[in-house]
Amino acid sequence: MLARIFLFDFQQRLRRVSTWVYFLVFFALGYLFTLMSGGAVPGSSVDFGTGGKVLVNSPYALNSIITYICFFGIVITAAIAGQATYQDIDSNSAVFFYTAPITKLDYLGGRYLAAFAVQVPIFASVGLGAWVGTLMPWIDKTRLGPHITAAFFQPYFINVLPNLLFLTAIFFSLAALSRKMLPVYVASVLVLIGYFVVGQTSASSLAVSVRAALADPLGGAAIDRITRYWTPFQRNSQLIPLQGILLANRALWLGVGAIFLAFTYAKFAFAHPAEKAKSRATTDEADEKPIASPAEALPIAHPAFSTGASLRHVASLTAIQFKETTRNVFFLVLMLAGFLFSGLSAAGINNPQANRTWPVTHQMLLMATGGFAIFAFAIIIFYSGELVWRERDAQLNQVMDALPLQRWVLFCSKLFALMLVQVLIVLLIMGAGMTVQIAQGYYHFQIGLYLRDLFLHRLIGLWMICVLAMFVQTIVNNKYLGHFVMVLYIVATIALPPAGFQDYLYRFAETPPVTYSDMNGYGPFLKPMVWFRIYWAIAAVLLAIITNLLWVRGTESSWRVRMLLARERFSRATLAGVTACVVLLLGVGGFIFYNTHILNPYRTTFKNDEARAQYEKMYRQYWPLPQPRITDVSMRIDIYPEKRSVAVSGTMWLENKTSSDIDRVAITIWPQDLTPLPMPQVRVDKLGFVGGQTALIGDAALGFYLFKLPAPLPPHGRIQMEYALEYDNPGFENSQPVGDIVHNGSFLNDRFTPYIGYAQEIELTDDSTRHKHGLEKVRRIPKVDDVAARQYNSVSFDADWINYDAVVSTSPDQIAIAPGYLQKEWVENGRRYFHYKMDAPILNIYSIQSARYAVRRDRWDGVNLEIYYQPGHEFNLDTMMASMKETLAYCTANFSPFQFHQLRIIEFPGYGTFAESFANTVPFSESIGFITKISKKPDAVDLPFYVTAHETGHQWWAHQVISAYVQGATSIDETMAQYTALMVMKHHFGPESMQRFLRFELDQYLRGRAQERNEEFPLYNVDPNQGYIHYNKGAMVMYALQDYIGEDKVNEAIRGFLKEFAFKGPPYPTSLDLEKYFRQVTPPQYQYLFDDMFLNITLYDNRALSADYVQRADGKYDVNLTVEAKKFRADGRGQEHSIAVDDLIDIGVQDADGKYLYLAKQKIDQEQTNVTVTVDKVPARAGIDPVDKLIDRNPDDNVVAVKKQ
């Protein structure tokens, strides 16, 4: 009988149109995502677990695509699983089944299995679509690997099908027991947002803990834990194994699903709900007595049908609909969950790296609205369906529709009720944010900012989505299909921008991203936000009018009749409304178009990349052309913050440092983060040489100029170049505005002055992007042994050390800062001028900043220390000041004297999240150090202290010795700045506090190499873009090195290195020069470290197998420890082979407080080793490499508890 019930239900569902709509949509999604990641769509830059060297049809990428798309199917699962039993309640046919001679098991089992079974083909279509996608001729063949059939099935067995079994069980049980659909929706919303929050958490957390991996009901966290460190090679070739944590996770949640089903089986009864029968009985009784009905005349009422009455109807109907929506336990549960979710994310649960920020209001708004948007969307999606269908679900629609109400009254009351719900949601965010602020003892609430951001920005956006949802529900006229269409809309908002559809003129209800900054408020983000809001608000009104026209009133819903009715309903008022909307929309749209397509060029990511590719294709030929170098820079910068414009002019002295004549000089003008010109618009007023020139090329669009000198410049000859440029930001843009020149907090740090020669840094650096733009693979920077390349330093090809002088002017209320010492400050023509001059040569990089700063001053050993900051951001000034002092002290004592008598930290708006070191000048983002809340926990990393130490270290590493432009350059400039910071921290916080920091660096390195898009290099020839190597691995390596050979030895080597290379021109030093100095101070038994750590990629798999102890007669303890050590070498793709272990590795024994009773290196030359050490106190834990000095993908198993023998 169970089989019969199953078959009947299954067949019924297969016959439904919706099943096949779902099938086709999922098929299309799988197909399209595959094509987009496969480079078949020009202009698309979608990466789903692919990208770089991970191929489209690799097991990893397929798993990502399939599970991601299937995740959005939760709404389908909810509908199908809920309807499995609710269909009988809904259609009033439950009694036929309850009274049939079938068992509960037949009924529930058959229905559950049918609900599950019908989803299998629906969800399988994703993989099918992906497979068909890989067969398409227009897919980029280089993005395809060998076809692995199992890779298409594996995601289903480890992920999709178990999830379906589990989720179907949950939703099925809820509907069967409650005999309602609402609990099912609520549960699906909770799963949806819960998953997003978990996703955010695990994406940024230090490491997915075992608990988190188990706790994720959909298994994503467990898969992430398994694959997080997989290299591209592994991602391309290995199926995700169903074992370990993943197997445990799947078993756990299938078990939970089974418990739900068992509970449902036990509780479900073939009976009407008891309470109804009871109340019926009483009324029937009361109804017994016959009452005659004298036909007395009814009182005469006087109905009125004025507009005022209609408005009052809207108000009262809205109130009723709103009450009906919100006054039930499910809504309360949703709100409570939303409050918890937003509160948790605002409290920084998703950022456990101890670098939490103070709960300033704009951070609260940022975090509370991130994942929360999905929550709000889910509420809109579900409740729009409920509201539109409310009367029809209650079978009251005929009565309601025949009432003398205007149609817009019915429609508007529902729309307004939904909009009122959004007010609750934003108030909830506000409440959560303020709760977090209070909980953390932060009472500077900025209510105005809350209200502005939530009500004038977010709420209006949500309201537009409300209109859209009502529109969709009305158009498709099927509640569940309506839900699904809205989910597709959300998918589209996520998927279309990477596919090249980035114009906000057609992205409904969206605005360019808005970043709030304490320094600059909404700054340049305000104008585009407001205009796009107005634009889409008009569109939403138009959509509402259309919805009102097509509103289903009465019993007919065929499209023929609806169109007929719409025509009939198209009154003069409607015409006026539509006309007004269209005119306004065209007007505002035209204005936006003028700003975003004419005043500013509209460019997609693809077009931006294309411009860079064009620059390379056309002008790469001038790279070998010998060019003179800059020796003296004298500039004048006039900043006009209120106009967001800057005029830069000046002169540069160029010298021919080659041995032959130079007759042509190339100049590149390409400012602003490598996005192409003109962003902001740049005007070249003057560009030329004092002695005149002939223009050979003048390509303003790509910023490339080639000049012929009137007479060749002989070797050692000097020539003066003059230029005048103006940067302007007219109107607003169709993308995230450039935040360089703003009202308060202008920050120019890249090449805003002319660049001599072809600028290689403009070239695209990602192989798969390059391939899309018809370029061959990335040209690696010269090899470490390339002698010719050592003529260039790694920060500027067009200069060595220069003399620098700058006059900066700005608004009278702002301070403008450039590198150098202030010579003079004055006011002239209502503007404030500053003259800065360097008294010693510096590198050819400089930053200009201007804002209304407060200044904190201090001195250290004759050095002026200054911090320029936004008033209100005083939190960490003391820490930063202390870090500057301690770093200066450490470097001066251990490396060499400080070359400047001034060091300044200058805050800039949080449009970037970095700090950067220029000569005696350190721009520092407001969002990373200034509002960081330093944790009191002993093992927490003090981020402001660390970053300040790192940047101060750069005054030596870069500004004293600069590496040659060859591979491995950043292993000097960045890795040694890391080393400096590590040592300063070690002395400040104590060595024992370093483990957490090292663990963080280890995780970042392993994740970084997993994301590598090209090829992983060993440290000594790291590529400049491989931050995970020169920062994270570099920190690990240098910490290990000083641990092995001693800090003083390392510093001795550094002193020698600095002595040879500091402030020297070409040839510049390479990583091998530094290694040479290190090797000189390293004893022979540690020389192998350089092979392992510098010259190769070496990984360990160390673990403690067992440990026990016996107390000796003398009261000491013998700890007997069995450890395992495995060692691997990896190539650039991540393919590994194991090598023999012959290393000195830490063996450690801890007491119950975590204090080391024993920590010393022992020779390990076998895979398994027994070690016995003697300690004084009772040992608690023991293991191999317990402090994580070596690179080990699973550091958690290095230590085990010591048992008593």
Place this chain on the structure above:
Amino acid sequence: MQLEITDLSKRYPNGTQALQGVSLTIPQGMFGLLGPNGAGKSTLMRTLATLQEADTGSARLDGIDVLQQKDEVRKLLGYLPQEFGLYPKVTAESLLTHFATLKGIENAGERRDVVHALLRQTNLWDHRNKPLGSFSGGMKQRFGIAQALLGNPRLIIVDEPTAGLDPEERVRFHNLLSAIGENIIVILSTHIVSDVSDLCRNMAIIHQGRVHAAGDPTALVDALNGKVWKKAIARAELADYQQRFRVISMRLFAGRTLLHALSDEQPEAGFEPVVPDLEDLYFATIRGFSSGVVN
């Protein structure tokens, strides 16, 4: 005041011809619309109640074009659909008050008076504070009629109102309807003949989307005078009789089948004349033996 329906036709997208050239004149008072299930009664009612579109034809209520001026019609309309639900958690009085507001009764005092009077008239006064979810079928139906009577409707359309009511409730319901139905138009659709014969001064028989008879029920029945014959036969003979005569109805009586047949003269020995009633007319009409319009 009178409702003039001219040549109304309606075909559903699935091909069902629900109405086919329906023309009727409906005067003040109770008007019965009689027809078997699926005859097109509900389609006609919904069309008149502004809930559905007609393909062709027109309907005019005095100066109002019912099919076009829907908002005007709704101001005069009281409608009770064949099937409807009520919000289960709301009490009878508050929902009725809500509907009163929506029907445009703005004055709170007037509204209260009307709602109270209707609750009394429909015998729901004692239950006015109970949630509608606890109402029995009859109470629900009475609430429906109360709702339809709000705001002095000039046109009341009630679709199969007595379906599911017990006999006593039916009587009460009829009393209520006839009391209010004197000065306004009340259109009552039903497939129960006695509903019409008890209540209506005018009626129409509608079958397969067409009007087969319309007029005063008495006059219509009179037209069959002397033409209806009855005979008791054995059940086995039925098929034979159906073939040979225009059998309009049959029912079991004391173990034999009593049939009525239509014929201008005695069909055969053993047939006895009967005084025709509305039921004879109804069955004769829907079997296609008779049609007529008498006004």
